[in-house]
Amino acid sequence: MAARGGMQVSAWNLPRNPILVKCLRARLRPAHLFTHGLISLVVAAFIFLSVYLSTSERGVLDSELAARAALLPLVILQGVILMFLGTGAVASGVALERDSGVLDYTRMTPMSTAAKIVGYLFGLTIREWYMFALTIPFVVAAVVIGEIALQKIFWLYLAFFSSVILYHLTGFCAGMISKKPRRANWGAMIWVVLLYVFLPNFARTGFTFLEFLTVRPTIYGMVQEEFFARMSQWDQAEMAVRARQWQEVAFFGTTLSPLVFTLLVQAVACLAFLLVITRKWRQETNHAFSKVGAMTVFLLFQVLLLGSLWPIFGTPHEEILRDPTLPEAGMQVFHSSSFFGAWSPESTARSPFAAGLLSARPRVLIYVFFLLSGLLALLFINTTTPSGPTYQKSLRRARKHGRADVPILGDGASSLPAVLVMVTATALSYVLVMWLAHRNGHLNPPGLWEMAAPFLLFATVLLYSQALRECWGARGLLLAGFVLWVVPAMVALILLAAWDEAVTAGWIATSSPLMAGIYVVEGLAPSDHEFAMRFAAEHYPAFTRLALGISTGLCLIFLPLLRRARARIRAASA
Amino acid sequence: MIATRDLRVDYGAVTAVHGLDLEISEGEIFGLIGPNGAGKTSTIRVLATLLEPTYGDVLIGGHDVAEEPEEARALLGYMPDWAPVHDDLKVWEFMDFFACAHGLPPADRKRRIAACLDLVELSSKRNEFARNLSRGMKQRLVLAKTLLHEPRVLLLDEPASGLDPRARIELREILKELVGRGRTVLVSSHILTELADFCTAVGIMEKGRMVVSGKVDEIVRRLTPRKELIVEILEQDERALEIIRSDPRVSDVSGERFLEVSFDGDDEDASRLLARLVSSGVKVKAFHERRPDLEDIFMRIGAREVS
Numbered sequence: 001m002a003a004r005g006g007m008q009v010s011a012w013n014l015p016r017n018p019i020l021v022k023c024l025r026a027r028l029r030p031a032h033l034f035t036h037g038l039i040s041l042v043v044a045a046f047i048f049l050s051v052y053l054s055t056s057e058r059g060v061l062d063s064e065l066a067a068r069a070a071l072l073p074l075v076i077l078q079g080v081i082l083m084f085l086g087t088g089a090v091a092s093g094v095a096l097e098r099d100s101g102v103l104d105y106t107r108m109t110p111m112s113t114a115a116k117i118v119g120y121l122f123g124l125t126i127r128e129w130y131m132f133a134l135t136i137p138f139v140v141a142a143v144v145i146g147e148i149a150l151q152k153i154f155w156l157y158l159a160f161f162s163s164v165i166l167y168h169l170t171g172f173c174a175g176m177i178s179k180k181p182r183r184a185n186w187g188a189m190i191w192v193v194l195l196y197v198f199l200p201n202f203a204r205t206g207f208t209f210l211e212f213l214t215v216r217p218t219i220y221g222m223v224q225e226e227f228f229a230r231m232s233q234w235d236q237a238e239m240a241v242r243a244r245q246w247q248e249v250a251f252f253g254t255t256l257s258p259l260v261f262t263l264l265v266q267a268v269a270c271l272a273f274l275l276v277i278t279r280k281w282r283q284e285t286n287h288a289f290s291k292v293g294a295m296t297v298f299l300l301f302q303v304l305l306l307g308s309l310w311p312i313f314g315t316p317h318e319e320i321l322r323d324p325t326l327p328e329a330g331m332q333v334f335h336s337s338s339f340f341g342a343w344s345p346e347s348t349a350r351s352p353f354a355a356g357l358l359s360a361r362p363r364v365l366i367y368v369f370f371l372l373s374g375l376l377a378l379l380f381i382n383t384t385t386p387s388g389p390t391y392q393k394s395l396r397r398a399r400k401h402g403r404a405d406v407p408i409l410g411d412g413a414s415s416l417p418a419v420l421v422m423v424t425a426t427a428l429s430y431v432l433v434m435w436l437a438h439r440n441g442h443l444n445p446p447g448l449w450e451m452a453a454p455f456l457l458f459a460t461v462l463l464y465s466q467a468l469r470e471c472w473g474a475r476g477l478l479l480a481g482f483v484l485w486v487v488p489a490m491v492a493l494i495l496l497a498a499w500d501e502a503v504t505a506g507w508i509a510t511s512s513p514l515m516a517g518i519y520v521v522e523g524l525a526p527s528d529h530e531f532a533m534r535f536a537a538e539h540y541p542a543f544t545r546l547a548l549g550i551s552t553g554l555c556l557i558f559l560p561l562l563r564r565a566r567a568r569i570r571a572a573s574a
Numbered sequence: 575m576i577a578t579r580d581l582r583v584d585y586g587a588v589t590a591v592h593g594l595d596l597e598i599s600e601g602e603i604f605g606l607i608g609p610n611g612a613g614k615t616s617t618i619r620v621l622a623t624l625l626e627p628t629y630g631d632v633l634i635g636g637h638d639v640a641e642e643p644e645e646a647r648a649l650l651g652y653m654p655d656w657a658p659v660h661d662d663l664k665v666w667e668f669m670d671f672f673a674c675a676h677g678l679p680p681a682d683r684k685r686r687i688a689a690c691l692d693l694v695e696l697s698s699k700r701n702e703f704a705r706n707l708s709r710g711m712k713q714r715l716v717l718a719k720t721l722l723h724e725p726r727v728l729l730l731d732e733p734a735s736g737l738d739p740r741a742r743i744e745l746r747e748i749l750k751e752l753v754g755r756g757r758t759v760l761v762s763s764h765i766l767t768e769l770a771d772f773c774t775a776v777g778i779m780e781k782g783r784m785v786v787s788g789k790v791d792e793i794v795r796r797l798t799p800r801k802e803l804i805v806e807i808l809e810q811d812e813r814a815l816e817i818i819r820s821d822p823r824v825s826d827v828s829g830e831r832f833l834e835v836s837f838d839g840d841d842e843d844a845s846r847l848l849a850r851l852v853s854s855g856v857k858v859k860a861f862h863e864r865r866p867d868l869e870d871i872f873m874r875i876g877a878r879e880v881s
Binding site: 009016018019021022025026027100101102104105106107108109110111283284285387389392393396397400 | 582584586587622623624625626628629630631640644647648650652654656658659660662663664667671672674675676677719
C-alpha cells in the first residue's frame with residue numbers, strides 16, 4: 001500500500017497554513033476572544049481617552065494636538081502587546097512543544113520548513129495579533145482627529161512590524177535552542193534586552209546601525225512631530241538634534257532614509273535568526289549556525305560596522321571638532337544633557353571635557369569596533385565549534401563515504417578555518433578604517449607596530465579562544481574567560497580603587513582583552529590629556545607588549561593541544 | 575522495508591546503540607525487546623529521522639534516512655513512548671491538524687479522521703479536549719494520528735506502556751489488523767509478554783547491541799536445543815529419579831515431586847520415558863514439555879543490565 005502523497009500548502013498561504021489554523025483553534029477560543037479582547041479594548045480606550053480628553057477638555061491642547069499626543073502611548077501599548085507578550089508567547093510556545101515532543105510530529109509532516117516557520121511565527125502570536133487589532137480603532141481615531149499624514153503612519157508601522165517580526169524571531173530562536181519552556185521565555189527576554197536595549201547604546205559611540213535594531217530612529221527621524229505635540233523649549237532643541245541625527249543615515253559615502261536603513265539592518269538580523277531556526281528545524285542536533293552561515297552573518301556585520309565608521313572617519317577631524325553635531329558624525333553621546341547640562345553645539349565646542357571626549361573618540365571607535373567584532377566572533381566560535389564526540393561522529397560518517405577527513409564546512413569540522421576567515425575580514429575592515437582615519441587626521445599611529453597591535457590582540461585572542469573551545473568545550477571556554485579576562489580586571493579595579501596602584505593594576509589587567517584593548521588603541525593616537533598622556537606614554541607600550549605576549553603564548557599552548565586532541569580522535573576512529 | 579547496517583548512536587561519550595543490524599520485511603510485526611536504556615528508543619528515533627545516527631546505514635523503503643529524510647518520512651508513522659498530544663486542542667482538531675499537515679485532500683479528510691478514530695474507538699470522544707483524555711486514550715489518539723496518512727511503516731515506541739489490560743488487548747488487535755492491511759510495524763516494549771503473542775519476529779537488545787533476533791520459534795529453538803520436561807509425581811519416589819537419570823538423553827534433573835528434566839530427545843523418546851516411569855509403578859500426575867517463552871529466553875541470555 002502506498003503512502004499518501006498530499007497537497008502541500010504554500011508557506012505564504014496563511015489562512016490555510018495547518019499550524020496557523022491549529023493555533024487559531026487552540027489560542028483563540030471564545031473565552032480568549034472575550035477576556036483578552038476586553039483587556040485590550042479597555043486598556044487602549046483608557047489610554048486614548050485619558051490622554052485625549054484630559055488635554056482637549058481642559059483646553060491644554062486643541063483636539064488635533066490632543067489626538068496626536070495619544071498616538072505615542074497607543075504605539076507603546078501595541079509594542080508591549082506584540083513585542084513583549086508576543087515574543088514570550090513564541091519562545092515559550094516553541095519550547096513547550098519541543099519539550100513535550102509534539103514538535104517532532106510536526107517535524108515529520110511533509111510541510112515545507114518555510115511553512116512550518118511561518119505557521120509557528122504567526123500562530124503562536126495569534127492572540128497577541130488579535131489584541132493588537134483591537135487597538136487599531138483608537139489609532140485610527142488618533143490619526144483622523146490628529147490629521148496625521150497617512151504616509152508617515154505607513155512608515156511608522158512598516159518599521160514597527162519589521163521590529164515585531166525581528167523580536168518574534170528572537171523568541172523563536174530562543175525556543176528552538178533552550179530545553180525548558182520557562183528558560184526559553186527568560187532567554188528570549190534576555191536576548192531582547194541585550195539586542196534591542198543594551199546593544200543600541202553602542203550607537204552613541206558612532207555605530208549608528210545598532211540603533212536601527214529598534215523602531216526609535218524611524219520615530220525620531222521621520223514621524224516625531226506627529227507624536228510630540230507639546231514640548232518645552234529644551235525638548236524642542238533635543239528633538240531637533242535627534243531629528244537631525246536620524247533624518248538621514250550616513251552609510252559609507254551615501255545617505256539613506258532611516259526607514260530603509262531600519263529595514264536593511266533588521267533584515268540582516270532576521271536572516272541570522274532564520275538560519276538558526278531553519279537548521280534546528282531540520283535536525284535538532286545541528287549547530288545553531290553552519291560555518292557558512294556564521295561567516296556570512298559576520299561578513300554582513302563587518303559591512304555594517306564599516307559602513308557606520310566610514311562617514312565618521314571620512315569626515316576631516318577638524319570639521320567634526322568644529323561641529324560635533326554633524327549627522328554623519330553620529331555623535332549622540334556628546335550631546336547628552338547628562339554630560340553638558342542644557343546642551344547646545346556651542347557649549348559642547350567650548351567645554352574642555354567635551355573637547356577631550358572628542359579627541360578620544362577615534363580610539364573609542366576602534367576599541368568598540370574590535371569589541372563588537374570579537375563578541376560576535378566569540379558567539380560564532382561557541383556555536384560552530386564541534387565537541388570531540390561530534391568530530392568523531394563526523395569523522396566516522398566521512399570515512400563511510402570514503403573521505404579521509406570531515407568536510408571543511410561541516411558541523412563536525414574544526415571552526416578554525418571559519419575563525420581565520422572572520423579574522424581576515426576584520427583585518428580588511430581595519431585596514432580600510434585606518435587608511436581613512438589616517439587620511440582625515442583622526443588617528444596618527446607613530447609606526448606599524450602601534451597600528452598592528454590592536455588587530456594582533458584581536459586575532460590572537462580569537463585563535464586561542466577557538467582552540468580552548470574545541471579542546472575543553474563551552475564550559476572550559478567560559479571558565480578560562482572568567483579566570484583570564486574577568487578576574488584580572490576585577491583585581492586591577494580593586495588595586496586602583498583602594499591604593500591608586502595604577503601601574504600594578506595595569507600589569508595585572510593585561511591578560512584581560514577588555515583592558516588590554518584600552519592599552520593597544522592608545523598607541524593609535526596619544527591622549528591629549530596631560531596626565532593621561534604621561535602615564536600612557538610611560539606604561540602603555542609595555543602593557544601592550546605583555547598583553548600580546550600573553551595572548552600569543554596562549555595561542556602557542558592551545559593550538560598544538562588542539563592538534564594533538566584531534567589526532568587522538570582520528571587515531572581512535574581509524 | 576526497514577534495514578539498518580552497523581548502526582551506531584552516540585550521546586557524547588555514551589554509546590546508546592552499537593553496531594545494530596536489522597532487516598524487517600514488508601508486512602512484518604517486529605518486536606524490539608530490551609530493558610529500559612537498552613537503546614530501543616534511540617534506534618526508533620533514528621529510524622524516524624529524528625536523530626542522526628553516528629554511523630551506519632539506515633534505510634526505510636530503500637531511502638537512506640540521513641541522505642533522504644523527506645522521502646523516508648513520507649513512508650513513516652511514528653508514535654513516541656510518552657505519546658504527547660496538544661492538550662488545548664479537541665480530539666477532532668488534533669486529527670484535523672495532522673490531516674492538513676500531511677496534505678490530505680479536503681474531501682478525504684473527514685472520512686480518514688472518522689475511520690482512524692473508529693479504529694482506535696475514540697469516535698465518541700471527538701469533541702473532547704485532549705487534556706481530558708485518560709493516558710490510554712491519549713495513546714490511542716496518537717496511534718490514530720499516526721495512521722492518518724496511511725504510512726507503510728509504523729514505528730511504535732512502547733505503545734502499550736500505561737495502558738490497562740483491556741486497552742492492551744485492544745491495541746494488540748489494532749496492530750494485527752494493521753499488519754493484515756500490509757503495514758510493516760516495528761514495535762518496542764520492555765514488557766515481553768506484550769509482544770510474544772503477535773510479533774512475527776523479535777529482536778532482543780541489551781547495552782545497545784542486538785543480542786538475538788529472528789522468528790520467535792526459531793529463537794526458542796536456537797537458544798534452547800534441549801527440551802525441558804516437567805514430570806509431576808504424586809509422592810516422592812527414588813525410583814522416578816533413578817529411571818530418569820538412567821536415560822542417556824537426560825542431562826540434568828532437579829526437584830523432588832515436581833521434577834524439571836533437561837532432555838535431548840524427540841517426542842518418541844519422551845513418550846518412552848513416560849512409559850518406563852508408569853510401568854515401574856511411579857505415580858505420574860503430569861508429564862509435559864515446558865515451552866520457553868520470550869521471558870525465559872530473555873532471562874537466559876542474561877539481558878538484565880542496561881547500557
